[in-house]
Amino acid sequence: MHTEEPHWLDADESAAWLALHRMFVRLPAALDADLQRNADLSFFEYQVLAGLSMKPDRKIRMSDLAEFSASSLSRLSHTARRLESKGWLYRTPDPTDGRYTLAVLTDAGWDKVVATAPGHVAEVRRLLIDALTKTQHKQLRQISERVNEAIGTEPCLGEHSKGQC
Numbered sequence: 001m002h003t004e005e006p007h008w009l010d011a012d013e014s015a016a017w018l019a020l021h022r023m024f025v026r027l028p029a030a031l032d033a034d035l036q037r038n039a040d041l042s043f044f045e046y047q048v049l050a051g052l053s054m055k056p057d058r059k060i061r062m063s064d065l066a067e068f069s070a071s072s073l074s075r076l077s078h079t080a081r082r083l084e085s086k087g088w089l090y091r092t093p094d095p096t097d098g099r100y101t102l103a104v105l106t107d108a109g110w111d112k113v114v115a116t117a118p119g120h121v122a123e124v125r126r127l128l129i130d131a132l133t134k135t136q137h138k139q140l141r142q143i144s145e146r147v148n149e150a151i152g153t154e155p156c157l158g159e160h161s162k163g164q165c
Protein backbone atom coordinates (compact mmCIF):
# COMPACT_ATOMS: atom_id res chain seq x y z
CA MET A 1 0.00 0.00 0.00
CA HIS A 2 1.25 3.45 -0.98
CA THR A 3 1.28 5.78 2.04
CA GLU A 4 3.09 8.86 0.71
CA GLU A 5 1.07 12.01 0.17
CA PRO A 6 0.62 12.67 -3.59
CA HIS A 7 2.78 15.39 -5.11
CA TRP A 8 -0.16 17.48 -6.30
CA LEU A 9 0.10 19.84 -9.27
CA ASP A 10 0.45 23.50 -8.45
CA ALA A 11 -1.75 26.08 -10.23
CA ASP A 12 0.65 26.60 -13.18
CA GLU A 13 1.25 22.85 -13.61
CA SER A 14 -2.47 22.16 -13.47
CA ALA A 15 -3.20 24.89 -16.02
CA ALA A 16 -0.52 23.46 -18.36
CA TRP A 17 -1.87 19.93 -17.96
CA LEU A 18 -5.50 20.96 -18.56
CA ALA A 19 -4.59 23.03 -21.63
CA LEU A 20 -2.60 20.11 -23.06
CA HIS A 21 -5.40 17.66 -22.30
CA ARG A 22 -7.92 19.90 -24.05
CA MET A 23 -5.65 20.09 -27.10
CA PHE A 24 -5.19 16.28 -27.07
CA VAL A 25 -8.95 15.89 -27.29
CA ARG A 26 -9.77 18.72 -29.68
CA LEU A 27 -6.94 18.51 -32.24
CA PRO A 28 -7.53 14.89 -33.31
CA ALA A 29 -11.29 15.54 -33.38
CA ALA A 30 -10.80 18.59 -35.61
CA LEU A 31 -8.46 16.68 -37.95
CA ASP A 32 -10.89 13.76 -38.04
CA ALA A 33 -13.83 16.03 -38.89
CA ASP A 34 -11.86 17.68 -41.70
CA LEU A 35 -10.79 14.34 -43.18
CA GLN A 36 -14.35 12.96 -42.92
CA ARG A 37 -15.76 16.05 -44.62
CA ASN A 38 -13.17 16.38 -47.37
CA ALA A 39 -11.86 12.85 -48.01
CA ASP A 40 -14.46 10.46 -46.54
CA LEU A 41 -11.73 9.07 -44.27
CA SER A 42 -11.32 9.01 -40.52
CA PHE A 43 -8.11 10.36 -39.03
CA PHE A 44 -7.18 6.80 -38.06
CA GLU A 45 -7.84 5.46 -41.59
CA TYR A 46 -5.68 8.24 -43.02
CA GLN A 47 -2.87 7.39 -40.55
CA VAL A 48 -3.00 3.75 -41.67
CA LEU A 49 -2.86 4.66 -45.36
CA ALA A 50 -0.17 7.30 -44.78
CA GLY A 51 1.90 4.82 -42.75
CA LEU A 52 1.80 2.39 -45.65
CA SER A 53 2.59 5.14 -48.15
CA MET A 54 5.81 5.99 -46.27
CA LYS A 55 7.26 2.54 -46.89
CA PRO A 56 9.27 2.31 -50.13
CA ASP A 57 7.46 -0.89 -51.11
CA ARG A 58 4.14 0.29 -49.59
CA LYS A 59 3.80 -2.77 -47.37
CA ILE A 60 4.34 -3.57 -43.71
CA ARG A 61 3.44 -6.21 -41.19
CA MET A 62 0.09 -5.57 -39.57
CA SER A 63 1.68 -5.79 -36.12
CA ASP A 64 4.20 -3.08 -37.06
CA LEU A 65 1.47 -0.92 -38.57
CA ALA A 66 -0.56 -1.28 -35.36
CA GLU A 67 2.47 -0.09 -33.39
CA PHE A 68 3.01 2.85 -35.76
CA SER A 69 -0.63 3.89 -35.57
CA ALA A 70 -0.74 3.39 -31.78
CA SER A 71 -3.67 1.00 -32.03
CA SER A 72 -4.55 -2.53 -31.14
CA LEU A 73 -4.19 -5.21 -33.78
CA SER A 74 -7.94 -5.81 -33.47
CA ARG A 75 -8.80 -2.16 -34.23
CA LEU A 76 -6.35 -2.14 -37.12
CA SER A 77 -7.83 -5.36 -38.53
CA HIS A 78 -11.34 -3.87 -38.54
CA THR A 79 -10.03 -0.74 -40.23
CA ALA A 80 -8.03 -2.77 -42.75
CA ARG A 81 -11.22 -4.67 -43.64
CA ARG A 82 -13.00 -1.36 -44.40
CA LEU A 83 -10.03 -0.07 -46.42
CA GLU A 84 -9.89 -3.37 -48.33
CA SER A 85 -13.57 -3.02 -49.22
CA LYS A 86 -12.72 0.34 -50.81
CA GLY A 87 -9.80 -1.18 -52.72
CA TRP A 88 -7.16 0.87 -50.90
CA LEU A 89 -5.19 -1.95 -49.33
CA TYR A 90 -5.03 -5.70 -49.17
CA ARG A 91 -3.64 -8.17 -46.71
CA THR A 92 -1.47 -11.15 -47.54
CA PRO A 93 0.65 -13.64 -45.60
CA ASP A 94 4.23 -12.48 -45.04
CA PRO A 95 6.33 -14.61 -47.42
CA THR A 96 9.29 -14.47 -45.02
CA ASP A 97 7.26 -15.69 -42.03
CA GLY A 98 3.73 -17.02 -42.51
CA ARG A 99 2.84 -16.25 -38.90
CA TYR A 100 2.55 -12.59 -39.90
CA THR A 101 0.24 -10.74 -42.23
CA LEU A 102 1.33 -7.88 -44.46
CA ALA A 103 -0.81 -4.86 -45.23
CA VAL A 104 -0.15 -3.64 -48.77
CA LEU A 105 -1.20 -0.26 -50.14
CA THR A 106 -2.82 -0.60 -53.56
CA ASP A 107 -2.37 1.87 -56.40
CA ALA A 108 -5.87 3.17 -55.63
CA GLY A 109 -4.83 3.56 -51.97
CA TRP A 110 -1.73 5.45 -53.03
CA ASP A 111 -3.89 7.72 -55.17
CA LYS A 112 -6.19 8.32 -52.18
CA VAL A 113 -3.25 9.34 -49.98
CA VAL A 114 -1.83 11.58 -52.72
CA ALA A 115 -5.22 13.24 -53.20
CA THR A 116 -5.88 13.62 -49.46
CA ALA A 117 -2.44 14.69 -48.21
CA PRO A 118 -2.46 18.32 -49.45
CA GLY A 119 -5.72 19.13 -47.69
CA HIS A 120 -4.67 17.31 -44.55
CA VAL A 121 -1.33 19.12 -44.42
CA ALA A 122 -3.14 22.43 -44.96
CA GLU A 123 -5.39 21.69 -41.98
CA VAL A 124 -2.43 20.64 -39.79
CA ARG A 125 -0.73 23.87 -40.84
CA ARG A 126 -3.84 25.94 -40.07
CA LEU A 127 -4.56 24.36 -36.69
CA LEU A 128 -1.03 23.86 -35.36
CA ILE A 129 1.92 25.06 -37.40
CA ASP A 130 0.69 28.54 -38.33
CA ALA A 131 -0.62 29.08 -34.77
CA LEU A 132 2.94 28.82 -33.42
CA THR A 133 6.19 30.68 -33.95
CA LYS A 134 9.35 29.00 -35.26
CA THR A 135 10.70 29.04 -31.72
CA GLN A 136 7.54 27.36 -30.48
CA HIS A 137 7.85 24.67 -33.20
CA LYS A 138 11.28 23.83 -31.81
CA GLN A 139 9.96 23.88 -28.24
CA LEU A 140 7.00 21.69 -29.18
CA ARG A 141 9.32 19.17 -30.81
CA GLN A 142 11.61 19.17 -27.77
CA ILE A 143 8.70 18.84 -25.35
CA SER A 144 7.17 16.03 -27.40
CA GLU A 145 10.49 14.18 -27.60
CA ARG A 146 10.99 14.44 -23.82
CA VAL A 147 7.48 13.21 -23.06
CA ASN A 148 7.84 10.36 -25.57
CA GLU A 149 11.15 9.46 -23.96
CA ALA A 150 9.50 9.40 -20.53
CA ILE A 151 6.72 7.18 -21.88
CA GLY A 152 9.21 4.68 -23.27
CA THR A 153 9.80 2.90 -26.54
CA GLU A 154 8.72 5.10 -29.40
CA PRO A 155 6.64 3.39 -32.07
CA CYS A 156 8.10 3.39 -35.52
CA LEU A 157 7.39 1.29 -38.56
CA GLY A 158 8.53 -1.87 -36.82
CA GLU A 159 11.68 -3.90 -36.86
CA HIS A 160 11.53 -4.17 -40.65
CA SER A 161 11.58 -0.41 -41.11
CA LYS A 162 15.36 -0.30 -41.54
CA GLY A 163 15.57 2.35 -38.84
CA GLN A 164 13.02 4.67 -40.41
CA CYS A 165 10.96 6.08 -37.53
